[in-house]
Each structure stands twice: as C-alpha cells, then as structure tokens.
Amino acid sequence: MIKDRGTIKWTAMMLPEHVQKIKQWKREAYAENPRNLSEWELEDLQQTINQAFKQHKTVTITTWQEAKYVQWTGRITALDESQQLVLETLTAVIRVPFHSIHAARLDDESYD
C-alpha cells in the first residue's frame, strides 16, 4: 500500500520575503478588475464627495488598491487639481486619487 505524504514532502526552504511576494503575485493573478461604474453612479459619487467636502462631513470612501477594495473613513480636507483628494482619518492623512475611488458614503446618513 502506498502511504504518500503528499505535498508535505515538498515543503520548501523559503525566505519569508519571497513567500510574501508570491502571495501578492497570486492575489494579483486571481484578482478581478473592479466593476465599471455607470454614469449615474459616477454622478452620485461626485455629489457625495462634494457634499462631504463642503459640509465637512465624515465620509467612508471605498477605493480599489492592489487588487482589492479598501475602505477609508475620515474628512475630506482638500480636492486638489492633480486628480486627488486629501482625506484626514483619525490617525493619518492620505491622498486618494480620483480614479481609484469606487464608492463614497456619508457616515451620518448611513442608516437611512
């Protein structure tokens, strides 16, 4: 009877840095592209962002980064001309390129 230990025997000597790169590559390889937004969705997005910016409201922005969706919550402090907005979260200030934004939601309206 063959008692094969299967893939365990090939467990390799891998550098952690290498493993990390491989995982990232696999994530990218299997990632689907983000869904294209329709015209009215884009309009809605723009409206929400404008409102959040002008009324200093807390907003949650969903962005498409490195093959996955990432959410950020904070206040928009600037909309600059280089196609970015500046978002101040509780702990950090980040710059979000417009093209990576996928959805935006005003936080205090989230339960309507």
Place this chain on the structure above:
Amino acid sequence: MYENLPERSIICIDMKSFYASCMAMLEGLDVMTTPIAIVANFTQPGSVVLAASPPMKERFKIKTGNRRFEIPKHPDIKLFEPKMSFFIEMSMAITRLISKYVPPECIHIYSVDESWVDLTETAKLWGPPEDTAKEIQKAIYDQFRIPSAIGMGPNMLMAKLALDLEAKKSGFAKWTYEDVPTKLWSVRPLSEMWGIGKQMEAKLNAMGIVTVGGLANADLNELEKKFGIMGNQLYHHAHGIDLSIFGEPLVKNSALSFGKGQMLMRDYHTRKEISVALLEMCEDVMRRTREAGYVGRTVTLGLSYSRSAMTKGFQRSKTIAVPTSETMVMYKTCLELLDEYFAGEPARQLSVRLTNLEPEQSIQLDLFDVKKEQRQILGHTMDSIRRKFGVTALLRAVSFTDAGTALKRDKLVGGHLA
C-alpha cells in the same frame, strides 16, 4: 505496478547558479564563461560561498559551501556580495514569465531558483509539453540571460530526479516509469537521491542497502517497521512513485508557528551574551505573533555549539500555563530552558519558536498581576512605532551591547545582504 499512477507532464526547472547568474546579468558578464562567486560577506574570511558560476567550479574547484579564504587570488575571478532583494525580484520575474504559459495554480515554487510546472493541460494550447518546456527555458535565457536545467517526468518526484540526476549535466532530461530500473536504480551513494540525507544513508547502509535499486528491492514491511511512514515513502520513491499533487504549500498553516533562528557571527561564551541575542529574537518573534493576532503557549529553544565544542547542542520546549504574546514572558521561559540545558560550551547557533497558538481574543486578567493590561498595550504600541519607522526605531538597550545583533541583522534579507 505502474497502472493507475499519475501520468502527467510535469517539469522541474532549476536556474543554474542562480545568484551568480543574476549578478552576471546585472554586471553584463557571461555566467557561462566568467568565474563568478557570491560570497556572503567580504569582511569575514570565513564567510561562505553562496553560489559559483560553472567556470568557477571547473577552473578553481570552488563550489557552494566553500569558504572565502579558499578562493585563490586570480585576476579573472569576480567576487560579489549577495543582493537578496534583487535575487527575489528576479525569481518573481521568472515566475511571472512562466505564468505566461500556464496559470498560477500550475506553478509550484520550491525555492528562489527552483519550481515545478505542470504542462499536462497545456498540450492543446502550446503543443507537446517537451517543446513547451524547452520554449520556457529559452524564454528565460533570452529575457534574463539565466541558463536553466529542466527535468521532466510523470509526477513531481520523477521530474525532480530527472533534473538532479541527469538534466543538471545535460540541460534537459525526460524520464518515464520505464527509465526507473536503468536510470535510478544504479544511483549510489544513496544520498545522491532526493529525500535521502547522510544519516538515512548510514542507516540504510547498515541494513545492507547501498543503491537505490537495493532500496527498491528491499522488503517493504521491514522498511516500514524501521522507519514508519518514511520507510514506505523511501520504498515508493525508489520506484519513482509519487502521488503528491500540486498543492498550496504557502497558505497551508496547519501547524502555525512563529520562530527565528540565527547563526551567530562569533562564539558566544556566557549566559549573559546568549541572553542578549535571545531577547532580541524573542522580541522579533513576539512582534510577528502580535501582528498576526495570536498568543502562544509552547516555547522552544534550540542551541548549537560551535564546532570546537565537545557536545552537539540541544532543542527543548516548555509549555506555559497562560498563552501569551509578551516578549518578556517568552524570554523568561527561554532563560529557564537555557539554565536547564546549557552545557557552558561556546554557542554558535540559536533558535526560538512559539507554537501551540490560538487567536488573541481577550486579555485574561490576573488578580495579582495588575500591570498586565498595560504591558499588553505597550507591546502593540512598540510594534506600531516599528511599523511606521522601521524595526530598529525602537530597540532594547541590550541591542547596543557587543552581543547585540539586531542592528546588523536589520539590513539583511534571509540572513544575507539585502
């Protein structure tokens, strides 16, 4: 015997003198004609040779594992220190190139310079797998100037054996089950074969088995009785039989653990010196444990003595009552193990490991340990400072003593220059 066994077209591809080839590409040298050696560290004469180009091996008899002082002084010889990050980048670039031919699940990465590729299903797309294999080999050479060797077989083991035992000399070799008696069984010493180490070889020799053929014709029951499941595996490997399928060795973490080992740059003689290195290692292991959101109960300490010592070293573990992710708790346990088993000989290699892990869900408070919560938060705070400003932004004072290694090791990838 070979009915119903895998009949796939699997290749095992190995980059020839990978580190040396990468350096050659970077420096515009030809790895096949220039004697090149990669030496772990220029400043130490005892530093080890990590890779050598073919002419280095042939003309100067220097191969991987030699020492820097053994390399003759010769104007033709080009010596380099490793660039680990670059080597890993190159390895990934090659993997991406291979994935132009097959989907990622058909690539099984074994190390920086070795992978298996399953070409069974690509026959419809790219034609005969042998041609595809050679095409991949050529593409890697054309694009990166990195020569490679390919072994091909009906399963992962046969591909590996074809590579190790024939293709490393000829560049390409395809083995079938029919080749086993002619090509595999004559192999001796036994440790030439994948999966058999020096110790196993000695044990088998003692049983009167000296060739792979001898192993294949040995009594399976006897092998099993002596070596357990490994005996069964040995027997079937000797017949070229391997049922393993392309798996996901990276994600599987059935026995999740966090650990760290290091070869010390010099002999550490005293408990005090060893404990400095241990504290640094515990800190690193626990930082990773905390970042992953785990706590653990079993601490393992390994220590090997320098070659001049009389004894071999030890590896012992201890399980503590309350699971922890606190550096100092692990450190204390390590010291207890050290005090119990340390023979006082010069130490050269250390390893620490935390196993028996569980997700960190809540802090178990202790009526008599009022500072526990603060310490827990302190650990995470230190980690976030390190995440933001680098691992060495915040160090324990011992790291600045002579025995400390954290500062030097920060610049390394996989123990070598980044």
